[in-house]
Amino acid sequence: MPRKKARHLFYMPVITDINCVVKILEAAPCFSLDFETSSLRPKEAKITHIALATETWQGVIPLTEKYGLPYLNTLRRLGGVLEDTNKLVYFWNAAYDIQCLHNHGVYVKSKVADGML
Numbered sequence: 336m337p338r339k340k341a342r343h344l345f346y347m348p349v350i351t352d353i354n355c356v357v358k359i360l361e362a363a364p365c366f367s368l369d370f371e372t373s374s375l376r377p378k379e380a381k382i383t384h385i386a387l388a389t390e391t392w393q394g395v396i397p398l399t400e401k402y403g404l405p406y407l408n409t410l411r412r413l414g415g416v417l418e419d420t421n422k423l424v425y426f427w428n429a430a431y432d433i434q435c436l437h438n439h440g441v442y443v444k445s446k447v448a449d450g451m452l
Contacts, residue, residue: 356412366387381398422446
């Protein structure tokens with residue numbers, strides 16, 4: 336009888352305090368960032384979720400109107416970390432994510448690594 340493959344579930348805590356997240360990211364030399372958006376076109380996309388991880392921490396920030404943190408305030412707070420030229424930020428499809436951020440007034444000045452390349 337063939338063995339069934341084990342199913343692994345992955346849980347990321349939902350973040351409700353952006354100030355706590357910013358402190359964690361500021362203390363880390365590098366972190367990863369990924370978005371879920373409302374469109375495949377970056378100029379039309381609204382960011383709905385942000386997944387973040389450092390070597391020792393991970394979480395997801397919902398930005399939906401009903402359940403999420405305030406949209407522009409959250410992006411601006413993260414923007415302060417993304418402007419740190421000493422940070423290394425890992426993206427998946429960096430060109431898309433950086434364009435989405437740029438459309439919302441957040442400019443990435445950190446070092447960028449793209450896992451899609």
